[in-house]
Amino acid sequence: xxxAREQVLGAVRxxxxxxxxxxxxxxxxxxxxxxxEHRRNLIPARADLPRAEQIALFETWAVQQAxxxxxxxxxxxxxxxxAAFLKAENLPAEIRMAPDPELEALPWRDQPMLTVTKGPAxxxxxxxxxxxxxxxxxxxxxxxxxxxxxxTSLNFLxxxxxxxxxxxxxxxxxxxxxxxxxxxxxxxFLPRTVNFITGPSRTGDIEQTIQLGAHGPRRLHIILVGAxxxxxxx
Amino acid sequence: xxxxxxxxxxxxxxxxxxxxxxxxxxAVKLLEDADCTVEVPRAQTCCGQPAYNSGDRADxxxxxxxxxAAFAGYDYVxxxxxxxxxxxxxxxxxxxxxxxxxxxxxxxxxxxTYELVSFLTDVRGVTGVEARFPGSVTYHDSCxxxxxxxxxxxxxxxxxxxxxxxxxxxxxxxxxxxxGGTFCVKYPDISxxxxxxxxxxxxxxxxxxxxxxDLGCLLNMAGKLKRRGAKTxxxxxxxxxxxxxxxxxxxxxxxx
Amino acid sequence: xxxxxxxFKENARAAVADPQLKRALSHVKEGFIGKRAKAAxxxxxxxxxxxxxxxxxxxxxxxxxxxxxxxxxxxxxxGGQVHWCPTAEDARRAVLEICRAxxxxxxxxxxxxxxxxxxxxxxxxxxxxxxxxxxxxxxIIQLRGxxxxxxxxxxxxxxxxxxxxxxxxxxxxxxxxxxxxxxRQLVNEAREVLRxxxxxxxxxxTGANFLVxxxxxxxxxxxxxxxDLTQVLPRVHIVVASLEKIVPTLEDVSTILRxxxxxxxxxxxxxxxxxxxxxxxxxxxxGPDQYHVILLDNGRSSMLGGEFQDMLRCxxxxxxxxxxxxxxxxxxxxxxxxxxxxxxxxxxxxxxxIEEAGHLPSASTFCGRCESVCPMRIPxxxxxxxxxxxxxxxxxxxxxARAGLALWxxxxxxxALYHFVTGMAAPVLAALGRGRFRRLPLAGGWTAxxxxxxxxxxxxxQLWAGHRQGGSR
Numbered sequence: 001x002x003x004a005r006e007q008v009l010g011a012v013r014x015x016x017x018x019x020x021x022x023x024x025x026x027x028x029x030x031x032x033x034x035x036x037e038h039r040r041n042l043i044p045a046r047a048d049l050p051r052a053e054q055i056a057l058f059e060t061w062a063v064q065q066a067x068x069x070x071x072x073x074x075x076x077x078x079x080x081x082x083a084a085f086l087k088a089e090n091l092p093a094e095i096r097m098a099p100d101p102e103l104e105a106l107p108w109r110d111q112p113m114l115t116v117t118k119g120p121a122x123x124x125x126x127x128x129x130x131x132x133x134x135x136x137x138x139x140x141x142x143x144x145x146x147x148x149x150x151x152t153s154l155n156f157l158x159x160x161x162x163x164x165x166x167x168x169x170x171x172x173x174x175x176x177x178x179x180x181x182x183x184x185x186x187x188x189f190l191p192r193t194v195n196f197i198t199g200p201s202r203t204g205d206i207e208q209t210i211q212l213g214a215h216g217p218r219r220l221h222i223i224l225v226g227a228x229x230x231x232x233x234x
Numbered sequence: 235x236x237x238x239x240x241x242x243x244x245x246x247x248x249x250x251x252x253x254x255x256x257x258x259x260x261a262v263k264l265l266e267d268a269d270c271t272v273e274v275p276r277a278q279t280c281c282g283q284p285a286y287n288s289g290d291r292a293d294x295x296x297x298x299x300x301x302x303a304a305f306a307g308y309d310y311v312x313x314x315x316x317x318x319x320x321x322x323x324x325x326x327x328x329x330x331x332x333x334x335x336x337x338x339x340x341x342x343x344x345x346x347t348y349e350l351v352s353f354l355t356d357v358r359g360v361t362g363v364e365a366r367f368p369g370s371v372t373y374h375d376s377c378x379x380x381x382x383x384x385x386x387x388x389x390x391x392x393x394x395x396x397x398x399x400x401x402x403x404x405x406x407x408x409x410x411x412x413x414g415g416t417f418c419v420k421y422p423d424i425s426x427x428x429x430x431x432x433x434x435x436x437x438x439x440x441x442x443x444x445x446x447x448d449l450g451c452l453l454n455m456a457g458k459l460k461r462r463g464a465k466t467x468x469x470x471x472x473x474x475x476x477x478x479x480x481x482x483x484x485x486x487x488x489x490x
Numbered sequence: 491x492x493x494x495x496x497x498f499k500e501n502a503r504a505a506v507a508d509p510q511l512k513r514a515l516s517h518v519k520e521g522f523i524g525k526r527a528k529a530a531x532x533x534x535x536x537x538x539x540x541x542x543x544x545x546x547x548x549x550x551x552x553x554x555x556x557x558x559x560x561x562x563x564x565x566x567x568x569g570g571q572v573h574w575c576p577t578a579e580d581a582r583r584a585v586l587e588i589c590r591a592x593x594x595x596x597x598x599x600x601x602x603x604x605x606x607x608x609x610x611x612x613x614x615x616x617x618x619x620x621x622x623x624x625x626x627x628x629x630i631i632q633l634r635g636x637x638x639x640x641x642x643x644x645x646x647x648x649x650x651x652x653x654x655x656x657x658x659x660x661x662x663x664x665x666x667x668x669x670x671x672x673x674r675q676l677v678n679e680a681r682e683v684l685r686x687x688x689x690x691x692x693x694x695x696t697g698a699n700f701l702v703x704x705x706x707x708x709x710x711x712x713x714x715x716x717x718d719l720t721q722v723l724p725r726v727h728i729v730v731a732s733l734e735k736i737v738p739t740l741e742d743v744s745t746i747l748r749x750x751x752x753x754x755x756x757x758x759x760x761x762x763x764x765x766x767x768x769x770x771x772x773x774x775x776x777g778p779d780q781y782h783v784i785l786l787d788n789g790r791s792s793m794l795g796g797e798f799q800d801m802l803r804c805x806x807x808x809x810x811x812x813x814x815x816x817x818x819x820x821x822x823x824x825x826x827x828x829x830x831x832x833x834x835x836x837x838x839x840x841x842x843x844i845e846e847a848g849h850l851p852s853a854s855t856f857c858g859r860c861e862s863v864c865p866m867r868i869p870x871x872x873x874x875x876x877x878x879x880x881x882x883x884x885x886x887x888x889x890x891a892r893a894g895l896a897l898w899x900x901x902x903x904x905x906a907l908y909h910f911v912t913g914m915a916a917p918v919l920a921a922l923g924r925g926r927f928r929r930l931p932l933a934g935g936w937t938a939x940x941x942x943x944x945x946x947x948x949x950x951x952q953l954w955a956g957h958r959q960g961g962s963r
Binding site: 004005007008009011012013014015016017018027028030031032034035038039040041042044045046061064065099119120121123139140141146147148151152153155156157173174175178188189190191192193194195196197198199200201202203204205206207208209211213214215216217 | 514517518520521522533534535538539542546549552553554555556557558559560564568573574575576580624625626627630643644645646649650653673674676677678680681684685688689703704705707713714715716718719722723733738739740741742744745747748755757758759760761762763764765766767768769770771773774775776777785787791792793794795796
């Protein structure tokens, strides 16, 4: 194994004309420096907006990519909004929820008709409910990560994926999301899986016509919490 | 106008020289109308693209060296072809990366080389022509001119001032006609598919005449249109802009 | 994968004559070109982002050894394992060993061009392991025993009626009365069939669009979600990737992602971009127990530092082939190996040799449309020309063409002689042609399909001499 490693790296080094030289040392420090700094490159200006507009931009792009969005004033309104969504979509009142303390703390007893179970997705689960680390305004993308509170299978196996996103977690760019993760996990470390999700699953593989629900969820529904209040913060 | 009567060396191009001298004379007229003094250096032949694009770098270099010498000293070098102009301006310098002397000369030539129509509009500030061409035309954007030199609006701007002319754009005007120099004889099946699609688009406009700025493409498209028995004629855009359209269209004879 | 690139001309002729293929390929234009243009127009910074993306990759390639080492260290820290593979055979062997150690009987696969390059499916099957492609396009062509004809739309050469016939032939549980003529119905049918496969698989194999050195992360960019189901459900996740997929940081990958989806499908962002780092953590409720990266060289290291290094910037978006008139005419299979279109015309000779793939860089008009849309600003025509130069230097180009070129160059370098000959020829051709030729000796490639316009009469040179007293010299 290490022989193959040396073979590949040796070939790369030969092509790059590495040697025991000042240039090679400079190259090494350039590479480690770039990683340590992880400087931002050009970021599109489109999401550089006042809060209310930034949140609205997130919603616009999410909807444009076939997600649906419901605004609720506060966390307490989430179970009701979820029940209403399930009813409107003619879905069973049964959800598989991420074991996420934030979701567990919601007033589920307000919805006695709703069956809530927790854990990774099972084949039979029709609807999943998860949180999200961030909503990225520039493209209406949700950023989720794996961990005890976030089984990744919930994002892909059920036909309907519902995400609860507190509006204060809407940020402008992917880079803002990375900084949130670095703050949580440290420099240079990521959880096992980070998912960027933009709308429901789709395919264009048959005659280049877009069909939703290829293998992953057919529906992606976002419950956006406290957007109005967050927008007023300017 | 930017300067008094600049001295322009006309790069005739090998195809114009052999197949369609009218285009050369049209270029001379347009340049002289734009207050240029036009000369035609005798030592010119071809820009060297056939060799260059076939991987024959040595011959391409020696032809380029000839051309550089032949066009030394002119204020501008102008060609009635985006493809040949781009060869001089975009590709010659890279041919001499191991010969700083010639590389410098090539770069200097490149800096004063232009395609005819864009030279008229962008350098000489021409905004209109005195010409009449009753009928509808459609314009094919030849690839080198379009993508290497950014020629798109200039011919349309001047055509808009031709009396009696209407422009009917064809779908995919920016898509290659399938000429590609030796490509069309090396890969005739593919080339035929491409030129057939182009001919469909051109005929679809119902235009009387197809115009373009490159004779290579025009020979290809005219040849296809004639083979199909299409009514569409083909001419170099310079002929129309110069009002020199007495000559039968490309591939047509006086008897029709 | 076996190459039929030598037979390019025959492949192309057959492709052009295939009306079904022509119908299918019309969707390439409709499906991709307008969408890309719109997406690019909606982002004012798009062109500057292309420059930034190019610069990131150039920097990365110039420091590739260093970033590879850093990447490996981070993968190992996260509990994963990097398998360095100089050749395709090494990569096949490494995958098989991992599958065997896991006692695997079936593996699910996300879309991976590297898996195609190393002909992984054949190798697994020959060793008693069943690979199941889960990307819809890949699944369809696996049923048909075909290879992808496009790097992001593998089944673009097929029409829906052909796919319906394949499903009816292979899905034995499918009731004959169930309608299956619409894309929607075909997608649902595949979804249903593949569900069980994900759940049954022992190993999931995906490709990687990027490998991030900063964190030891592999990235896949997809729309269907099949790649995610492939990697989250089985016990073992294998990533097959080539070494130029490295980017330094999460910021760098973010920049390139902004040009990737827009260039590929015209989406603002692909539906799923997934960043995977090592196996599941101790407290994770799901995810694979093992995480392996098959890191393939297969000739790429020798492209570094030379005139084909720029090709290693390629992010496999497919924009070059989507915009290529030659690809539109013949589709992907005619190119004869894994990578079709302009990017294939440059990459294939690098990986399997110009002796084998000489036609590919020759079969271009240099129209330049590929370069004009390449998000990484790869000078594709320039590099095709470099291949023609290699071919010419090594006397691999056809003798007839070389002789013709040599004769032409002989005259082109001697202006007096040149003008003497053309001056003689023009009037003769004009007199013979009377406007145009329907047939012409030595120009059969031309006159098979079109007329050859005849010269007007005398050359410009002759007429100009009469018109004025010659030029200044």
